[in-house]
Amino acid sequence: MRLLATLLLTILFWVPAAAADDVAELAQTNRLLQAEFELAKSQKLYFIFDLQASEILYKVSGVTVARLPILSLRSWGRPADGIAYTLAKRTARKEPQREQIAIPDGREEEKPTPPPAPPKPGEPPKAPDLQALEIADMPTEYELQLDDGTLLSIRSTLPENASFQEKLRYYKDKYSWFISRSLISLSQHRQGSSYNEMRLTLPEREARMLYWSFQEGGRCLVHWP
Template structure:
């Protein structure tokens, strides 16, 4: 209950600050809806992701308590506006998927090894896509310390803006469906850690500009 009280206090503090600063009514209503949605997530779900694109950070929370934060180095938003409601992760898509560990059954119990291999965060992909409800797609891309490796991001961006985004936007219009693409650039370590915690079904709440 203590983390929930902190969350409630933060919401009330944010609302009072908004009342004093006289923001645009549409933005005020939108932010209030997001804060109410986060309060409901904190009560109903053990874990959820909060994507604050205004402050460039992704947070893994449980019952309103911050567990892990992933700073966003840079981001791009394209397509239709993001819905002001929780969006669960439907699917994770990556070119290099984590290798499955297969344990061969042994006839004799004595032959079973006690050293069972396990996958860690370092084994996760750093470049992938998270498909959410309502046609929202998060493209996670790593930022490397070397320029040569970052050339992959440039090639990926050219493909996105020249082929993927126009085709999917047109396809969405023809099918009367929305399409939103958000490119999020993180460090390679944070991108892998986010893949580890972003399980299918976990709700995401997006605070967009």
């Protein structure tokens, strides 16, 4: 009898809590749809960081044109009511740079890309793969700062051919993340502000693609978990 009473009380308390979670999720989904409708009308590229579905969507006029998987997610804090954002700042550990060459007056200019090799007899000419060259130069470790101060930290998986130093830095960053964020959060709290960060791990090429395509001033929506 006592067991039955305990089960009934558990159900009575659990159902309102579950219903409240469902209502909150429906409210967020509704706000997300309304915000996306406004972005879709611009007919410009925008991004959806769907953290619940573990993916990043590239969209134009409401149509998905690309999809990037999120392999893992870590979170520290969370913005209260944010849905739509503008990318305010993009910072990489190692910014992409084009090779420079010196000219006689002492200045430097970008080294032009060499022309493609002529096709062999019997082979059709190949179009230059400029997009692939651009993406290959992009970093895999960077921070995307949204206009409310929230950070989306992007990392890629550790390459199989990584050096000892790269492995050491990778694991140091991975296992000290919560400790370092605690210190940053404490410092921000003393200054009267909060610290919110999401750490997203993507495949290496997808991490480069996101940096290449998501420019400062770009718009995005975030579906929080």
